[in-house]
Amino acid sequence: MSRSERKWDHIRYALETGQKRSTAFDDVQFIHQSLPNMNVSDVTFQQKIGELSLSSPIFINAMTGGGGEKTYNLNKQLAIVAKEAGLAMAVGSQMSALKDKSESYTYEVVRKENPSGVLIANLGSEAIPDQAKNAIDMIEANALQVHLNVIQELTMPEGDRDFFGALKRIEAIVKVVNVPVIVKEVGFGMSKETVESLLSIGVSIVDIGGFGGTNFAQIENKRNEKSQAFFNQWGIPTAISISEASYVSKSISIIGSGGVTTSDELAKGIALGASAIGFAGLFLKILVEQGIEALYEEISALHNELTMIMTALGAKSIQELQRAPLMISGQMHHWLTQRGID
């Protein structure tokens, strides 16, 4: 099976497998405040994550790897929505286009459609510095995502079996590229130990890509006869992983993602310490099943609802929402207590 065919299998299975699993956001509750002392129009989403200026805490996460006409169309449509809604957008893995230059147009289209937007390049941790530079140049990216997907590779019969040296390769990339490097997971979450290692090599932004949404172990296990079902429940739930990462250091910016589908989860992710929240599966499903206009409306609704939640909490900015008091209960409380995270 070609890389492009495999990627389309992923999209089909991601849509079929469904999104609702345990992100642990149900264990998080806002504490109501009766005197917010602000106006709905006081809310601003504008913020800076390192050198990146964002006008929304919502961003479109990587989904369009593999190349081919379908990748081109999906990238084009997502870039149009990102421009209209003022969102940052990551493309999927560009490795296929680095190996076969005739595929570059399937990614370059995002810059063509959105000349001044925040666009994020994407490669796996097998990439070397020259490939990272070329992926960034291909879409004149404002940042580069390097994804870590050990469990996905292990569940694929044709996947990688050698994970030696990823941290060293990422360090080499961080040293040579001239845009921020975001290291991301793909739905299995990041522990505080992982985030500490990344911080030690100069990474300043992580996307914890937590458990509870798109599940690549389940997707691969459905595709393949020889199932490794023990990986189906593997991973750190998104809400817990954001807490693990924010415990490490204030100097690392956190992007929360993995199974976020509502404004309530979006707001909770920020209150747990994230600066922005990535959406993949939900946006893909709406785009493929209902089209561009429906996706734009969904993003507008998320923005409006987030404004209401922030007003109720008296939080005028994303930074203020990050400080909103929370009550943590259930499995998440248990987890954080045992891990010494408060």
Ligand code: FNR
């Ligand atoms: C992905 N994801 C992904 N991530 C990445 O870094 N590079 C990639 O090429 C892809 N490809 C991809 C394809 C499809 C079809 C999906 C649904 C997802 C992972 C994605 O960015 C995200 O980390 C996970 O999907 C978890 O978020 P959601 O889907 O639960 O919001």
